[in-house]
Amino acid sequence: MGKKKEGERSPRNFDNNRFDRSESYGDEEPNFSDDEDFVDDITDEELLADYLISKPREEDSYEGIIVVDGVPQVGPERLEKLKGVIKKMYSKFGEIVNEYYPVDEKKNTKGFIFLEYKHPSEAAEAVSVTNNYKLDKQHTFLVNHYSDFEKYMNIPDEWTPPEPQEYKDQGNLHYYLLDPDAYDQYCVICGGGNNVQIWQNSAPEPNVVEERPNWSETYVRWSPLGTYMATFHARGVALWGGPEFKQIMRFSHTGVQLIDFSPCEKYLVTYSPDGPSDQRRVIIWDARTGAEKRSFSLDGVSVWPIFRWSPDDKYFARLGQDILSVYETPSFGLLDKRSIKIPGIRDFAWSPTDNILVYWVAEDKDVPARVCLLEIPSRQEVRANNLFNVADCKIHWQKSGDYLCVKVDRYSKVKKEKNDVKYSDIKNGGAGHFLGMYYNFEIFHMREKLIPVDSVEIKEPIQAFAWEPIGSKFAIIHGDQHNINVSFYGVNQGQPPSLLKKFEKRQCNHLFWSPMGQFIVLAGLRSMHGSLEFVDTNEFVVMNSGEHYTASDVEWDPTGRYIVTGVSFWKQKVDNGFWLWSFQGKKLKKHNIDGFCQLMWRPRPPTLLSIKQQKEIKKNLKKYTPQFESKDRMRSSKASKELVEKRCQLMKAFNEYRQKNIDAWNAQKKRRLELRNNVDTDELESDTKNVEEEEVEFLVKEDHTIIDE
Template structure:
């Protein structure tokens, strides 16, 4: 029992929505953490400390700091409207950021403040206008804190905040700084490409910024950069990006990836063998390898070692996300955003796929601290429908569903890697899912049997009547406008002669134009192909166009009259009869190509007979044990009425 409670506390997660905020225990119960008093006001932001012992959340007028496991409030800070929160690595300090405002006395608003968690005292306050990259960067031991002010890097000593800036470094054109983890911290500085000068990345030792840099790399096509250090702080991946792709191959600009060593003994461009953008990249927690997802869709995913040698190629698939679990044993490859949301889990030891997960509409994905569970969340405003959290076991089973309206934020309770239980040699079995699976309208997707497509005939099923020809018992075809149209002649071919050959020369052929009167009739030209005539034939052409328009109007009226007649006669599907002149010349289409010559009674009998034949086919299907639709059963019920109507017309029962 104690072990289950410990697991539940370790796998705790928090969520923030427009109207709610809560802490939920992990497997197996997934119940709300006892002792937590939900705030009445709207929560603007929450943040766990890196060791998972503390959690802070901001409401209008205050910021509360709680023990994450017991939910005991240990500190309340009077802050009017904090929008950002962040703990230092050891949880000693809490940083807050407010939107800058203009003060009445004209002084600068010191909207970035640092507080002591133990005493609640404000130890530092500075002006920070930009929300992106607003917080200080701390070393893992909190021995140094780094802040960027314009082109200057300022270093503070957290043990003596009152001393002010302890060290500084000025770099012209500075646009980004990244502080490494590890025992010997370094600081990487990025200067973007400008006015033909290449972009530069330099690495300095943090303990003495007055010394020259230990590593430098210059390259082009880099307006902005993102840096990720390995866990040891010995190597950094630099992801470069330009807003415009000068080659015109990508709307989203050009990307590149470089690996630099903090000691300066190795730097290299990560060569990628497929054109297209870099979608994602991530270090393994063991600091020995990293993965990259790159290329036009379907993207490739490749694992590299520390010397940028390929260790495994996962091939091409619609993916744009990669993540290792904290124990470096499993990794996720997924396609989120505009992709379908499929997740594939791989065992790093065997490089075999463990499972596939259908997590559509996912906008947040994260491993639990023990590496056994995966959280996927649909957040607003990325998507405003179906917001909620799903917890999956690493073997693919859905463990928990938590639907939350207008969900803005969700995350696991973090923890130190050393505090997490070791991952077993064999993949752990999935525990029993929570009751939320049965109560939730979101059901886990059922596995579909794989196999090749087999047509109905190969499955022992008869083809539907809609796909049959009329002579095979299928339903009669009707044009979409309900008007029967005559067969069209092939342009350039001889007119139909009822099967007889035509010995006329090609130059003397008379072409039949669909919709026009046959040549030689009252509406057509007296002789010669359509369109021929002397230079004074303009008036005759206008008269011919008027006659053609009158014929089209007459056909529309006849079609409308035929549809009304069919409605009065019980709605039969008999196509209207188009009667043509019996005196058509030998060169024009025969009358049989426009109508079948049956009177309305004979057509009625023919259609009723087809309906009886179709009913007989449905009866045969029922005898073979096939399941009929409701409309088909209703059609069988009309058999008696059809026979009576057929007998009244003299067609026999």
């Protein structure tokens, strides 16, 4: 290269980003400050686009990082195997985006590791499930959020008692139970879902307790004991209660569509399908405080309710792929830190009175299907029953938990003639056979020693099954569309079920037992045009028959005194409304309401009376009859008195209105004479009214007849 000419500028040194200031600027120090009125119109994105990608964001935090202590200390030769075990265990909670295994000077792990999840909810579930997990006899994991260390380090040395919070009286949430006449309440959704009304079923006419337009955006639901009414909104769920139905609590869960209460109303489960599957879709809340207890993400197809609760709210369970996960409260962690592995499990249900759950396992080649009863929390199997040729099972608990029925759909092979063999027969059951169906009802006697099991077999298609809520009877609708029968069976201690009564050729497809037992309604809904039969199962007498055309819903009140049939706007757009019936089938009221959607009776908590006291009251019911009849007469006379008074007021108002107009007519007579040239047309009108009738005779026809002598 040639020599640099005098005055030539030195090139920039890109290796160290330096300028030769002496040659570029001389002895004068450069000034890089902007003018006072300078405005920078170039954005950071234009200048530093590549660097802004790695700029820290607001959502970046330590909430997705967990610290696992108690990990085995291994050398470099076993590190990869340890990583495989850890990854297999913790990757099921979500995507692990980073991991760090600290090592000492000898390259041995230090016994703790750091794992970072993509979402904080995944890290929270990993901490909740794996904390205190026993890997082997010598290693137990202690798992915490990384942010917990800073939180615990900042705890002050001196404890300061919290300030007392002002008590907010929510009122008597069970006030409706104190009604002296024991009137029940019910909720009506009408106006196509835009109006919600709370009614009291008083006599002789019901009265409105509360009415609010747009109270809920979809539908409403009562809690199991009737304490709260839940409404649905875009941002979550609200609970209402008390005499004025004030808002008790609200739960923020955007797009919530389904909810479920625990049996004792301690907890509320909400479900929202919005958002990706790895976010919170199911949340469990404390119904009294509104605190979020735990959230879950859903994988695959699930059936609502996802969680099923034990009768005392101490446990809830979830069905997975070949596993049954049982959680305990109030920790909301897995019972014994592990799920129950049950290959082939299909369904399960809790006993309504005991912490016992039943599940069934599908048939697998030569291994029969099984129905198992499991006691929780010991996980002890208290009863199991093997079943063969099983297509499907349905679990039905009796309300008092005394009996359990498992409906079993079974295959049966039927011989056919050689000439009738088809390819489908060969495919399903071999040459000369085809697969038919028959049905078994396996009855478990839960209160008897060793839990004996009886079986009832029916070879006709099953339309419906239902236990008597209080009692030991069950009913079955069976047969094809042209020959539907209803059979009633009784179950006694130490004896197999016996057929009590069979009603043949009935028009029904649903069974609705009274909450108090004994009475049942055989209903033919929708396609059967709303036919109804009211049956007393003590004597098996049809008390009455009726019809509510195109009825879609049937609802008993909590006391078993009344029943409602309705035609919902959600199912068809015409003839909407509901009818009120007595338990004997007498039609009491017709309410035709435009846009009627649903009627829901307010539930009542279980009675505080013992079974002995209830039997004593039923035995001496005739003693109370005169009191009830007296009250009915007073209501009737009161209603008659109110009707007469109302009619008198209407008559009085009409006479006053009539006299007012007569006075105005007389006051205007002078002006009428002036306008009519002093001709009193009023008198003319009265004269024409008093004109006597005049008879006029005229010849219509004349005939001549010649009479011969």
